[in-house]
Amino acid sequence: MKRLCYFLPLLLLLFACDESSQLEDKADLEKLYAQIVELSESVPCENADDWRFTSFGESLCGGPKGYIPYASSIDTVSFLMLVELYTNKEISYNAKYEGVQICQFVYYTYPLGVECVEGKAEIIYNNDLWEMCSGSEKGHLISNQYCYESTYTEGYEIEDAVIEGDSLSFTLHSSGCDGNSWEVALIDSEVIAESYPVQRYFKVSLTNTEACFAVISKTYTIDISALKNDSDKTILHIEGLEESLLYE
Structure with a gap:
């Protein structure tokens, strides 16, 4: 004692x-x-x-x-x-x-x-571009080199990324209260490597202003069908993921 x-x-x-x-x-x-x-x-x-x-x-x-x-x-x-x-x-x-x-x-x-x-x-x-790059609560695909270069990928972890049909699903882990105000977007660099399959490069943009210590996990599903306009098969390199994904 x-x-x-x-x-x-x-x-x-x-x-x-x-x-x-x-x-x-x-x-x-x-x-x-x-x-x-x-x-x-x-x-x-x-x-x-x-x-x-x-x-x-x-x-x-x-x-x-x-x-x-x-x-x-x-x-x-x-x-x-x-x-x-x-x-x-x-x-x-x-x-x-x-x-x-x-x-x-x-x-x-x-x-x-x-x-x-x-x-x-x-x-x-550029406030218009700011709004365009910030994503949404549900998440969507943005093809813009300016947005890509301006996006930082620290502050969260991304895992369990899979492609099913024309949809990309992934889970984000970051600090927050409940994650309901998070805004998420998949940012395309607009750089296409001319190989077969073609290769494209992406970042996930997360806008998170929640001031809580809890670690929150949320899963997002994004429509990537717009990528089919360039090739029948596309390799997706997403910053933060160790393995690339094949979209066909």
């Missing part, structure tokens, strides 16, 4: 130290990000041609957290080094504390450029 009494305070102390360390690391990240934003906004935006943008940070599901504009007139070398430092620190932070965080995957598209709005630089996105 005495051993338990001594051991319990030690556990509480270790937990408190870990929580304190996480708060310190988070504060360090927030301080770095504030410096990046300050440099980004240090020059008024008068001509969009004088501006660039770069990705920063790391999403818990993989890929950049977002994009930030910067003027070519600032010290771009120092600015980009600061962004790289922030990104590397966030990668380390996510790896260190991944056990107490939630992967909230939000689909976004690659920026089209920068525009000046009332003296402030803002990133331009």
